[in-house]
């Protein structure tokens with residue numbers, strides 16, 4: 500039996516969470532077209548079976564996109580991603596474009612990676628959007644750097660080549676214990692996933708800075724027969740943002756609530772009664788206490 504941990508790292512929006520969901524065959528991490536969607540490290544457990552027997556267990560760690568932070572939340576997110584480097588057996592560095600050269604965000608990450616011994620795989624994602632020449636350029640540049648054990652292209656969105664990536668990861672793992680039961684996919688509590696689904700809909704329905712300043716707290720969560728009643732507070736950073744989130748005649752918030760409820764019902768397999776309230780917590784992304792209370796920091 501082989502096992503180990505594999506971190507999925509890279510700049511915001513390159514498709515890290517999409518890749519993890521595709522590997523697991525289930526959505527446990529939210530994904531949007533907006534950068535800085537993921538705020539916590541999220542573990543997804545992938546157990547490979549052969550003849551009905553588990554033969555390899557990889558614990559993938561989806562991480563927040565590494566970026567130049569503009570507030571304390573951003574610093575924490577980037578730090579949480581970088582902290583995984585020393586805790587894993589393999590690092591998957593995801594990019595979605597050719598190398599942009601010195602001083603770029605990817606260059607910053609490359610310089611960090613050079614300082615750790617952990618085996619590294621460079622994954623060029625979104626090959627469906629890339630002209631063959633652009634892919635070749637990216638491939639050749641990254642291979643020539645001599646930092647990576649392997650370089651390969653995938654399309655996380657439709658799963659193209661993800662099987663080859665899984666083989667490359669497994670090849671770098673050693674004999675080890677089963678860390679989790681073979682049928683377990685995530686250790687994230689349902690409550691957490693529910694709060695993330697609500698945040699995903701806020702990101703999808705709102706623009707600019709407004710959704711980035713939101714945090715979702717589950718106030719109450721009651722499971723009865725066939726019905727889960729959930730009350731959630733949506734925090735935002737300004738009074739004016741509160742008005743935008745609620746929208747004219749409450750329409751925006753209703754849309755967010757309905758989209759979230761449908762997805763939560765599918766996740767839980769019960770009917771869901773979802774109540775949402777919006778509150779203002781000024782500049783919470785620069786408050787250590789608020790960041791910790793919202794669950795974005797362990798200590």
Ligand SMILES: Nc1nc2c(ncn2[C@@H]2O[C@H](COP(=O)(O)OP(=O)(O)OP(=O)(O)O)[C@@H](O)[C@H]2O)c(=O)[nH]1
Nearest residue numbers: 511512513514515516517531535536537564655656
């Ligand atoms: N065309 C295409 N789009 C993709 C692919 N993989 C992901 N995307 C899209 O890229 C966007 C970002 O995906 P995410 O998985 O949220 O990216 P992320 O790296 O987790 O982003 P952060 O959490 O913000 O760091 C979404 O709109 C995805 O649908 C792909 O293989 N092809």
Ligand SMILES: [Mg+2]
Nearest residue numbers: 515516536537
């Ligand atoms: Mg993500």
